[in-house]
Every structure is written in C-alpha cells, then in structure tokens.
Ligand SMILES: NC(=O)c1ccc[n+]([C@@H]2O[C@H](COP(=O)([O-])OP(=O)(O)OC[C@H]3O[C@@H](n4cnc5c(N)ncnc54)[C@H](O)[C@@H]3O)[C@@H](O)[C@H]2O)c1
C-alpha cells in the first residue's frame with residue numbers, strides 16, 4: 001500500500017461564545033436535503049410546504065453553526081425554523097440598495113431590515129440584533145462590527161465581487177462566514193470598462209464639457225473640432241492586468257474592436273488566455289508595451305498601489321489607463337504626477353481609494369481624467385442578478401448549508417459534500433472521543449489524522465473532515481465554538497498542531513474514505529487500553545451502512561456504532577462479563593444500543609465497547625467499576 005501525500009497544518013481561538021449543539025440525522029434525510037439544495041433554487045424552496053422544511057438537523061448543516069443553544073436566536077434552530085412563525089426568524093440587515101428580487105427572497109426567510117446610509121456607529125449598534133448582513137462596496141465591515149455583533153452575526157453577504165471592504169481575518173476569528181456574488185456583475189463591469197476605454201480614446205469627457213459650453217454660448221465660435229481629436233483603438237496594444245472573470249471579458253471585447261490584447265496575471269492559466277487569443281506576459285512587459293492598460297485585479301496587500309511612480313516610469317509615454325477594479329491598486333498622487341508629466345495621457349476611473357473622493361481631489365479635477373462614480377456593476381440586469389445570487393447564498397448559509405461562494409471557508413461542491421456527509425459525522429465523533437480519552441485534555445498539542453482510502457490521495461479533499469475533527473477535539477475542552485470557518489484559526493490559537501496523512505489501501509473505491517485514524521501524542525490517557533504500542537492515544541473509525549463506527553482502540557479491534565454514549569471497559573477475558581455489565585445497566589434502565597468485544601490474546605485482556613442510549617447514573621458506573629474482572633473503564637459522551 002503506497003502511502004502518499006502528507007499535508008501538515010498548523011492551526012487555532014478565543015471566543016467566549018458557547019458551543020453549538022450537534023445532532024445527527026438519518027442518511028436518508030441528509031441526502032434528500034443535499035439533493036434538494038443542489039437542484040432547487042431557494043426561491044422555489046421557500047414556497048415549499050411547511051412540512052418539507054422540518055427535516056431533522058443535518059450534520060452537514062451543523063458545520064456552519066456557531067451560536068449558543070441558550071441564545072434566544074440560536075443559529076442551531078434555523079435549519080428547523082418555522083418560516084411562518086416570526087419568533088424564530090433570523091434578522092437580515094441590508095445596508096445598501098439591493099435588487100428587489102433579492103429582497104423578496106430574503107423576506108421569504110427572515111425579517112429584513114433595509115437600513116441604508118448607516119454611520120459606522122449605527123451599524124455597530126444594530127449588528128448585535130442581526131444574524132446576517134448584506135452589503136455592497138459602500139459599507140466597511142470592520143473588526144469593530146464583528147466585535148459589536150457579540151457572536152450573533154453568522155454571515156456577511158457581499159452583493160458583488162470585491163471583498164476588500166470586509167475584514168476577513170476578523171470574520172474568520174469570529175466564525176462568521178463571508179459569501180459574495182462573484183459572477184452576476186462580470187459582464188456589466190466588462191462593458192463599463194470598454195465604455196470607459198472608448199470614451200477616453202475619443203475625449204468623451206472633454207466633449208461633454210465642450211457640449212455644455214456650446215449650449216451656454218451658442219454654436220458660433222465654439223465648434224472646436226480640432227481641439228478634441230481622439231486616438232483610435234484598432235491595432236493598439238491593450239494590457240489587461242488581472243485576467244479573471246472581468247479581465248477576460250474585457251479582453252474578448254477588445255479583440256472584437258481589433259485591438260492587440262496582452263495580459264498579466266500570475267495565477268491565470270495560459271490555455272484560457274490562448275483560447276481568447278491573448279498572450280500572458282510579465283508585469284513589466286505588459287505595462288511597458290501597452291498603449292492602453294485596463295486594471296482588473298483585486299485589491300490585496302500585494303496589489304495595493306502597484307501602479308506608482310516607479311511603475312508609471314516604466315510605461316510608454318502617452319499610455320491611457322482604465323480602472324474599473326479598485327482605486328487602491330493605484331497610488332493616486334503618483335497618477336496625478338504621471339498625468340502632469342504626460343507619461344499617462346489620459347485615465348478613466350470608476351473606482352477610487354476613497355469613495356466618494358474629496359471634491360477637491362486633484363485627480364478627479366484633472367482635465368485628462370474621465371470619472372464615473374463606481375458604476376461598473378450598475379446595470380439593471382447585474383443588480384437583479386447580484387441580489388438573487390447573494391440572497392440565495394445568505395439564506396443557504398443561515399440554513400447551515402455550505403456555500404459555493406464562501407470566501408473564508410472551503411467551498412465544497414454539492415456532490416463532494418453528499419459523498420463526504422457520513423464521514424463528516426464520523427470525523428467529529430472521533431475527535432470528541434479521542435479528546436475524552438486524554439487525561440487533562442487541554443494539554444493536547446499534536447494530533448495526527450490518517451485517512452485510508454482506495455482512491456488517489458489527490459482525490460480526497462480533507463478540509464471538511466479536518467475541520468470537524470478539530471471541532472470534536474476542541475469543543476469538549478473549551479468554551480470556544482468551532483465551525484468550518486474558524487476551525488483552523490481556533491486550533492492555531494490553542495497551539496494545536498494537526499497533521500494529516502492520506503494512505504492508499506486496498507478497499508472499495510466506491511467510497512471516498514475507508515477509515516479515519518486519530519492519534520494524539522505526548523499525553524496520558526484516562527483509559528490505558530486506548531494507548532497504542534507507539535505510546536499515542538489512538539482510535540480509528542469507519543462508516544458502516546452510513547453510520548459512524550469505532551473500529552480500533554489502541555491495539556484492540558472493536559466494532560461499535562458511535563451513537564448515543566459509550567462505555568469502554570477493559571477486563572479479564574472470561575465468560576459472563578457481558579452479562580454482568582449488561583445486568584447492571586438493565587437494572588438502571590439504561591438501554592444498550594450496540595456492543596462489541598475485542599481482544600488481542602485469548603483469555604488474556606479484552607475490551608468491551610458498549611453503546612448506550614441513556615447516560616448511566618453514578619451508581620451504575622460505580623457498580624461496573626466494582627465488577628472484579630473489570631480492570632479499567634471509562635464513560636464517554638459522543
Ligand atoms: N467597478 C465595479 O463596479 C466592479 C465590478 C465588478 C468587479 N470589480 C472589481 O474588478 C476586479 C476583478 O473582478 P473579477 O470578478 O474579474 O475577479 P476575479 O477574481 O475573477 O479576477 C481577478 C484576477 O486578478 C488576478 N490577480 C490577482 N493578483 C494579481 C496581480 N498581482 N496581478 C495581476 N493579476 C492578479 C487573479 O488571478 C484573478 O484572475 C475586482 O477588484 C472587483 O472588485 C469592480
């Protein structure tokens with residue numbers, strides 16, 4: 001069996017919020033839920049019958065839940081929420097104008113508060129009463145907003161692409177999911193880019209001015225045709241900086257105008273560029289050979305002010321620049337200097353470092369600058385599309401579904417999700433079990449997870465499983481809540497190092513995972529038999545008939561369904577032990593759901609793993625401990 005790629009992660013959290021509840025559901029209900037989410041748009045789902053919404057809570061849904069059970073607006077209630085009853089409806093704050101179809105969709109799910117033009121203070125005040133916030137580019141969702149939310153805010157929806165106005169690090173630390181609407185405004189932005197390109201080339205801005213003067217003064221003497229001679233675009237070289245969704249649509253359209261298009265994007269695949277007839281080149285080559293430069297990269301620490309005195313100096317004299325990306329990618333003072341010296345002949349700008357820019361901004365007042373007030377996404381079509389896209393993403397997130405447009409959590413395609421669902425449950429149970437086997441669980445520093453599978457290791461996306469193991473380990477020993485969004489961060493904060501290994505085994509390739517093993521090193525165990533020959537607390541589990549099973553404990557093979565609670569006993573391997581312990585539980589009215597005995601050597605030591613529906617009282621546990629052949633035992637809550 002070839003062992004393969006080993007991925008190692010460092011993780012960590014410090015939230016006073018308490019834990020989410022975890023409930024399981026049948027495979028059937030989980031899968032029907034997943035099927036319905038992948039095929040029925042939420043807009044239709046909302047009109048479904050009342051009963052259809054009352055599925056049991058899916059464990060997959062739980063991966064995004066964060067709020068306390070005790071909280072009045074507990075997020076854990078949402079998947080079961082009665083959409084008709086106002087009592088349990090989530091509150092969704094929409095802080096900027098959103099298309100009406102999106103608003104209607106949101107109203108079908110929660111209480112919608114459309115409050116535009118809130119000051120930062122007003123936003124912080126209101127946010128603690130909200131479960132979701134929907135913004136466009138005009139609202140700054142700062143760390144203060146997440147702090148002020150006091151753990152209630154579950155999802156921020158950005159009705160558009162750029163998420164530079166959301167403090168993603170703070171969102172992640174607070175376990176708040178951020179989703180965006182990345183596709184619905186692509187064409188609108190590309191069309192606006194082309195419109196600005198053409199407007200600039202033909203002095204459209206100056207022509208407006210000229211027209212106004214013409215109207216004021218009458219035509220005679222003002223017909224200044226020679227003053228406003230433009231430049232042609234055909235045959236000119238356009239450098240598209242950022243060859244993503246908008247950049248490639250701009251390139252496609254510019255090709256149609258007869259331009260020679262080159263592009264720079266360190267992450268874009270060359271074959272996608274070739275397919276449009278665009279050559280991918282270096283940053284320097286792009287800016288030094290272009291007659292026109294069109295900006296389409298996101299604003300990140302790397303791209304901030306990437307167009308500055310130094311890079312303007314590398315450009316062809318008389319270059320023309322369009323920016324429909326983000327103002328912050330340009331050093332605006334440097335652009336004014338480049339315009340003044342003529343390095344940049346003209347600029348057409350839709351976006352600015354500060355929006356709206358100050359009225360005395362030298363840049364917007366410059367005679368060679370054409371400006372629009374961040375209108376790239378502002379077409380009727382794009383706004384309706386974005387509104388629906390974000391409303392669906394936010395409602396889905398509030399229902400605990402994993403989002404396809406999550407910005408700070410793994411995006412897991414529906415088909416992968418559906419396949420991994422039972423393993424997600426297993427992963428969390430193994431984490432919970434492993435940590436309870438450690439004496440003084442908070443001293444855990446190093447956890448190794450081994451996934452055994454018949455499939456190629458590259459085919460197994462373990463992020464979800466890893467997050468759930470982390471959740472299982474951390475939640476029983478701390479007040480931190482852990483969800484898919486903050487699992488890695490939480491583990492890192494706690495100094496918990498989780499390494500992963502994927503091992504190919506001879507198993508059924510129909511299933512994504514054959515077994516998951518969790519090993520905790522450098523710790524003492526409450527139950528010595530859980531310690532492997534190598535000295536680690538070691539447990540292994542499998543999914544059998546859709547249910548999580550514990551299959552190995554230390555060096556002992558067992559087979560017990562991980563439902564309800566678990567009693568582990570080590571005893572002398574002799575007849576009558578099952579009966580003795582079973583009798584004690586029976587007398588206390590504790591129902592045994594599952595039972596398995598494992599041993600290494602006949603008539604030596606044996607492990608008895610007993611699944612119980614109820615929690616045995618102290619007396620029952622004491623009596624089990626007093627059975628003469630029982631050498632050690634432990635009761636574990638799953
Ligand atoms: N003006 C508007 O109203 C408007 C509308 C839509 C999008 N936008 C902005 O346009 C930009 C692009 O949007 P998109 O939907 O195409 O996003 P996208 O993620 O599809 O594309 C961005 C591209 O930039 C590339 N990139 C990242 N760093 C880069 C770098 N240092 N140099 C060059 N390329 C780099 C990425 O690899 C990616 O291909 C974003 O900033 C977005 O906010 C503005």
Ligand SMILES: O=C(O)[C@H](O)COP(=O)(O)O
Pocket residue numbers: 136137138159160161162163185374376377378
């Ligand atoms: O990033 C975006 O999607 C655009 O900048 C659009 O922003 P807006 O929704 O504020 O118009």
